[in-house]
Amino acid sequence: MKKLTYGMVGGGPGAFIGDAHRRSIAVDGCAELAAGCFSRTPEKSAQTGAELGLDPERCYASYEEMAKAEAAREDGIDFVVIVTPNVSHHPIAKAFLEAGIHVSCDKPLCLTNEEAEELVQLAKDKDLLFLVTYTYMGHVTAKQAREYIKAGKLGKVRAVMAEYPQGWLAFEGENGGKQGEWRTDPKQSGGVNCLGDLGTHIENAVATMTGLKIRRLLAKLDVVVPGRVLDDNDYVMVEFDNGATGMFWSSQIAIGHDNSLRVRIYGTEGSIEWFQEDCEKITIIEKDGTMIERHRGNGGIEPDAARYGHLPSGHPEGWFEAMGNLYHSFAECLQAKKAGTFTPDMVDFPTVEDGAEGVKFVHCCLESTKNGNIWVEM
Amino acid sequence: MKKLTYGMVGGGPGAFIGDAHRRSIAVDGCAELAAGCFSRTPEKSAQTGAELGLDPERCYASYEEMAKAEAAREDGIDFVVIVTPNVSHHPIAKAFLEAGIHVSCDKPLCLTNEEAEELVQLAKDKDLLFLVTYTYMGHVTAKQAREYIKAGKLGKVRAVMAEYPQGWLAFEGENGGKQGEWRTDPKQSGGVNCLGDLGTHIENAVATMTGLKIRRLLAKLDVVVPGRVLDDNDYVMVEFDNGATGMFWSSQIAIGHDNSLRVRIYGTEGSIEWFQEDCEKITIIEKDGTMIERHRGNGGIEPDAARYGHLPSGHPEGWFEAMGNLYHSFAECLQAKKAGTFTPDMVDFPTVEDGAEGVKFVHCCLESTKNGNIWVEM
Amino acid sequence: MKKLTYGMVGGGPGAFIGDAHRRSIAVDGCAELAAGCFSRTPEKSAQTGAELGLDPERCYASYEEMAKAEAAREDGIDFVVIVTPNVSHHPIAKAFLEAGIHVSCDKPLCLTNEEAEELVQLAKDKDLLFLVTYTYMGHVTAKQAREYIKAGKLGKVRAVMAEYPQGWLAFEGENGGKQGEWRTDPKQSGGVNCLGDLGTHIENAVATMTGLKIRRLLAKLDVVVPGRVLDDNDYVMVEFDNGATGMFWSSQIAIGHDNSLRVRIYGTEGSIEWFQEDCEKITIIEKDGTMIERHRGNGGIEPDAARYGHLPSGHPEGWFEAMGNLYHSFAECLQAKKAGTFTPDMVDFPTVEDGAEGVKFVHCCLESTKNGNIWVEM
């Protein structure tokens, strides 16, 4: 089986997330970088390409050029990885889809529901796979939560408490460097900062783990740090289609929290706690209160979660491996497409539809906030 | 200095909370039980009195009789401890205040704002001390949170995440025994179950630690378990007078949580996390992210908190000692009253005014819920 | 059933442990203080007695006088509590035993094996009960470890890792105040400091939980802090009678440890971890690696452990309650003696025989150390 190749848009000098995607794909080993448009400045793009050992003719000055050229090559990339600021996700993804190239795109998928629907439709029409890199759903333990609930072991889900606090944007007069600058700039990030960056991870994690859809929500997106334009602390009350309820909190002003995505799910037969910073374990509480800690690699992990682990338990895997696991399933599906053996149930990664749900979530929250924190149907 | 004596109303055979108050007072050593009306059934009251070694003539058949008789005795009780279901707090407290006897009453203080205001006024008019036993504020570490914030070390408080989940009422067809029965019975508990039992602890803990007042709130009190009439899972969004915001969650359906009151406070200069089940420590995060764990008994605890500790650090103190600490300050004030040295700044316990705030909080939450989860001014 | 009364020797002004015993007995409620010889200085003894509300004629100038006088009174004390420095445990205990009074004595029991054997024999001859207050074995969770192992659920014990580090004597030129002064003084503490104070708790905890006896040991008792005469950091390798092995570590120089008695027991069918500072829980690992956290008050706690709990789970109990539980069983047995219903299987507290084992342990460790860390049969 020939290894897949991929191209990257974004991820130039100093960009954190592009480097992170490259390392994640490398640790999984499912694909090799073969092309790129790493920066809007051609010289920087070429420089990054050279550092990464790319063929100079496959370092492009624009993504449009790249989409066309790669589509035309016999050995063209199998998929593109889009790691640019939010505002450009849509046009870039569209260009590659139209060129017939599979897409992996960072979250949030794009800025508007219209853009999202267009991408969903385009991927469908072109029969292309589309991965939206909600990294955390790649963790074996996150998959374990999903499998455990899917198997009915939690009973009916009644309540979900989910939060994603960080502290890096807590300080007046600071904007968290390059990362923070575009995130807090309405032009580059869309109409939200914290909710787009963190809140969408909550929405996706809860949807993935529980399988529930949000029926309606009531949101309060706040700008806390003086001088900022976009939200940096967000509360959302939710009601799910099965009658369960929940509260989501995302924040960038919570000093002491590095990257604290935490999901707690309470059912009629037990509960689950999952914490991203301690991603090698999951806590399961059974009906009689027995509190069990399960580790990746241990017995008791469901096969559809366990199969993503590489190392024995107690040999920590982390963020790169989680992201790598998303690409692993994506690559498996792409290889199956090539081999003509693909079936939709093979998809074990967040898709463009999941990405579109995230965009819808953001817009419902904005609408609720604008109207004084009222309930909005989703 | 002669030891104080107290009487108890409630706390008869099988009652958990009366026994707990008695042990708490004993471990502190500030007062001795001398009288009681332990049950509405005179035989049961007499039996409990006998087991506790009381003089039979000070075991009363009714609280009214007890209030009168004890007020008339030369060696009458210094204070009464009221540990009955919520519905009777008000008449009993009123009877003892009118008899000129200081009062300690379990929370929530009473059922209506009118009742609460009457008790506040009566205590003032009679110049009597009134302790409302929000147990958890007796913990050295809870006091440390308050002192740390009061000293300005957290800067301006921006966000508060507080929760109090339990799991004991999660099951359909079960009501948690004697405790659960009256709590889920509207007639005995007032118009709320979970919010009165747990939510008021959150409100008091946050008010005590931060010194902030709630300006307005938006609540969603839900009945989750089929067959129940009163709330068992509650979400409350709050805005404080200084502009800070927060979310409170109280629940009795959260399997796996024993008694998980947790308060996290985020300021401009750092943050604090306090967890009742791990009450011997407090986590303080400084502005630069340095995460410090402080233990009761260690250096670094503010004197006004540290002075309540009995044992060296690492020798766990718990619930009885926390409750005992409330009585400790209450007794110090009563002794000072007797000695003519009392000043209001000596009060380091939750008062009838704090109890009245709790009642107001409950009613605002009920109003918000009834009106579709709208903002209600407090 | 009439409440028992007790007298105390030691526990005068500023003494921590006497106060701690008094509060522990109070929180349990099994007995009342009625007499005392609180200090070798009669004035101080009388002063403490007065503060505690004692009858002045039952505040004694010497323990010898107290033993005689109380034995002669119709309403004499039911038992004595000895909370003096180690060196005087033996003569005091002997005096009260000879006077026919039951004894509770702090650990270590005494200084020499001969003294210990004499006390064992005397208690036997006089048919008196003798509690040695190894506090930590009063914890419900410690009892749970014992019951779990006794029931065979751990299989055959193979290895025991136990440690008790503290940091309060880590500093050159400091001796930890009054407490530290007598402990590090050979004349008052006997021939050991750290091993007597902490190592004996390890020995007792392991013996109690596992039911195993040490067959032989190899010890290395070190004096680490310059200027000190007695050991402050001790390592002991042990072999048990069933072939299991273990390592014990006790230390007073381990900065950061408050009072960190931790016992880990590994069997053929699972393992157990118990930590005194987190005494409300016990971690049980089953054969397949399933890691279960059990809380006092939860289901899954064996009845013979659970019955000592007072509060629902999540309402922390601590050191006073653990010590109180020792007195609870002691008092139950004393009451049964009075009632003529006592049977030896009622004893659920550390006895003079357990205390004698601790003394033997100390002397074997001293002998091993003196001879260059060789194996010594126990």
Place this chain on the structure above:
Amino acid sequence: MKKLTYGMVGGGPGAFIGDAHRRSIAVDGCAELAAGCFSRTPEKSAQTGAELGLDPERCYASYEEMAKAEAAREDGIDFVVIVTPNVSHHPIAKAFLEAGIHVSCDKPLCLTNEEAEELVQLAKDKDLLFLVTYTYMGHVTAKQAREYIKAGKLGKVRAVMAEYPQGWLAFEGENGGKQGEWRTDPKQSGGVNCLGDLGTHIENAVATMTGLKIRRLLAKLDVVVPGRVLDDNDYVMVEFDNGATGMFWSSQIAIGHDNSLRVRIYGTEGSIEWFQEDCEKITIIEKDGTMIERHRGNGGIEPDAARYGHLPSGHPEGWFEAMGNLYHSFAECLQAKKAGTFTPDMVDFPTVEDGAEGVKFVHCCLESTKNGNIWVEM
């Protein structure tokens, strides 16, 4: 700068550790696999080479052939990675050193002190770099421990408690699959099982973090599980050259422990706790007892540790990244060698000298055990 290439000996079908090295090098990105002799069975070797996309002519049937052929190629590998059972480390390493090829070899380095000395000398004579892959010293937090102590912040080290328990070989009649089979087979693993696999990690971690050398030791290597020939539970008392002491415990029978390497270091000015399974943090306790938790990626991490991190704090890195960090420094040094800019202070990885210390440690422990657990000078 051209990427380095490497070859691998071992790591064929089903081998865990070879795959782990390949992923670790990939996530770091410092080198590419170009040759291999993956199995002693030529067909298996060729199969693995094909799966990994290697040029078939660089898939060798024997390591001797590989060493010669690669040394002869203009584009020959820059270094070899040896991931075979212990017994063959020495001949393979020797062959590549003699061929002038830099070596990375799994630990323990080899079986005898003579072998170890030969490799040390050979590397020196040939001026070749030699990495021994003590994985855990690649963690940023492990480096932080080293830098903190090196800077004198812990004062003089007084005591070290280090342990490495696992539970995978706890069961009679089971040998932990392929991994366990060769480890418990004296012919393949050398004269020790648990001590070689785990104990050597302890020795290296403590030496690396503290900079101390063991002066003498007293060991007790036990065979616990019936039917086994080699040790599976080991205790070692140590004395260091500065007078500090310590205890090491390594075990494969400790049910519930996945891979629990833990190092606690106590100095005159504070202490440190580091736990491999929670490798993103380090706990530092200052002289006054202040307990600080530092996370990789946070402020407060020394630059020589921090520079190895890839992701922001709270985005967990793990085992692959730790191993990758060893290769990162190894590759930097190799590139510097090529560029003529290498200086010995650039070496930030465990070397052949460190590996030789590990072999010496094993033999001292064996000698101590054989002679009844006596002190042996190291």
